[in-house]
Amino acid sequence: MHPKHFFKLALLPLALTQALAAQAQDTLSPSTATSQEAPNLLSRFMNDDNPFRVNFDLADHPAYFQVYGLVDIGLSHINHSLPENYELANNFYPYAGAKKTSRTTARTNWVNGGWQGSRLGFKGEVDKLQVWDHNFKFIYQLEAGFNTLDMKLHDAAQTLADNSGTNANASVSANSSMNGELFTRQAWAGIDGGTLGKLTYGTQYNPFFEITVTYDPNGKADSFSPLGESGTVGGGGGVSENSRMKNSLKYANVYELESHDKINYAVINQFGNSAGTSHGNGYTTQLGYESTAFGVQLAYDRFFDSVKSGSAAPGNPLANDTIAVSLYNTQAILLAGRWLPSKDLKIIGGMEWYQLQPSSSPTIGYNHIYDQTVFGGVASSALKPGFKQDNYVYYLGANFDFAQRVPALNGLTSSIGYYLTKADAIEGPTVSTNSQGKIDTWTAMVDYKLNKRFDTYLAYTTNHFSGDKYPSASNYTHVTSYGAGLRMKF
Structure with a gap:
């Protein structure tokens, strides 16, 4: 497909949103409505910050319930890839590389989550719960990730099962922290004590994940940024499944200084090895400082007997529709910072180190995991005693807001990053x-915010693979992808 088609796709939403805005304006014009009349559903959807939020009283306690979500659909081209797999949050996976197989070729197709994975969630609170002369809030959040193109839940484990045994290399596949559960993105509840901090329990983001959402020059783009494509480097501290911590207890707080700068800190612990809730136990700590011109975040991550899933026994028909499971101990450090030398420019960078180690338990019996059969019924340490592997990620990039210098370009931003x-x-x-x-990865993105609900983007990434881990005889050394998409938030 010619690149001009992607530019047409990126501009198409502009006409759509202009039509919607005109319709909303006509509905509220003096000829059809009075100023006292409530705005219609379309106008509220287009203009309200939280169009699906309901405020109410629960036994004299102020409360709210909100439905929210995000839909992201794009058209993407990649020069080397297996067939796309719509069970994954990112249907193409340029950062993972490409093996030279008969099914690997250049591909152009619609994708879900070019920038962000589509999701639907519910959240709310109940306020003014007084204990010991202090007001507390009960808070909760449930969030499901799904593919807009086929309306299925994200299920990476299924992609691994689809590529096991004699079906090896049938399609794109990857391990992930999202494996078919309904509220696989988030599912937690807790107490907000204001200046005392928040205490929450459930399935929650690893602080590594939360840091990289803000501290990625390309917005943690699911299909174009390594930090968005890979939970291993973008949240899990070495194992993708740890980017969301199940069966976890988290305490977080923010302390505001007199200068209005803020110090934030958090600690989260995952209680592990409970089939169906979490696999492996570990903890992450976080400390950060934020001001209007500068920010820095530091986090440390430690896990034991972490589960990493994969496709099983290529070529063995007995492994069809199963997955393999390996075990690791991991530790990781993430340091990220941002600097705003001017209102229109933001410099963002960071570094991550993680080490893979032998698991504490040589083997753990897992007959089933993520509703998939485990080939052989056991998970074994991926490394033998006495072995270890160090891994590093360095990145630097910038965001530029055109509206600060050219008001007519309000809503237009661009970013570039090297990883x-x-x-x-x-x-x-x-x-x-x-x-x-x-x-070596280069990524560039251009985003145009049409209004509160819609934005459209163009993106490009190129990945160069080298070293004995990626032999040129069996792996492509360059994997490049570009695309355009439309994102709607509500």
């Missing part, structure tokens, strides 16, 4: 040189 991912050789009694590799 270096480096895997050292597995070290131990012997050195495994084929585990050493490097990925």
Whole structure:
């Protein structure tokens, strides 16, 4: 497909939103409505900050319930890829590379989540719950991730099962923290004590994930940024499944200084090895500082017996429709910062180190996980005792807001970023040189905010693979993708 078609797709929503705005204006014009009349549903949807929020009293306690969501559909081209898989949040996966197989070719298709995965959620609170002369709030949030193109829940484990045994390399597949559960993105409840902090329990984002949402120059784009494509580097501290911590207890607080700068801190613990709720136990701590011109976030991550799922036994028909499970201990550090030298320019960068280690338990029995059969019925340590592997991610980029200099371009922003991912050789009694590799990634995006609900974007990413981990005889050394999409938030 010619690149001009992607520009046409990016501009198409402009006509749509102009028509919607005109319709809303006509509805509220003096000829059809009086100023005392309530706005109609379309006008409220287009203009309210929270169009589906309901405020009410619950036994004399102020409360609200809100439905919210995001829909993101794009058209994407990739030069080397297996067939897309709509069970994944990102249907193409340029950062993962591409093996040279008969099914790997250039592809152009519609994708879900070019920038962000589509989702539908519910959240709310009940206020003024007084205990010991202090007001508390009961808070909760439930969020499901789904594919707009086929309306199925995100289920990475199913993509792995689809590619096991004799079906190896049938389509794009990946491990993830979203594996078919209804509220797989978030599902938690807790207490907000204001200056005392928040205490919440359930399925919650790892602070690594939350930091990279804000501290990625390309907005943690699901199909174009390594931090968005990969939970391994974009939230899990070495294992993608840990980017969302199930069966976890979290305490977080923000302390505001007299200068209105803020210090934030958090600690979260996952209680692990409970089939159906979480797999592996661990904790993450976070400390940060935020001002209008500068911000920095630091986090430390430690997990034991973490589960990493994958496709099982390529070529073995007994492995069809199963998945393989390996175990790791991990530790990781993330440091990220931002600087605003002017109102229109933001510089963002960071570095992450994570180490893969042998698991504490050599084997753990798992007959089923994520509603999938585990091949062999057991998870084993991916590394032998005495071995370890260090991995590094460095990135730097910038955002530019055109409206600050040219008001006529209000809503237009652009970003660019460079990411270096480096895997050292597995070290131990012997050195495994084929585990050493490097990925150089460049990503650029342009976004135009049409109104409160809609924005449209163009994006490009190129990934260069080198080192013994990615031999050119069996892997493509360059994987490039570009696309355009429309995103709606409500």
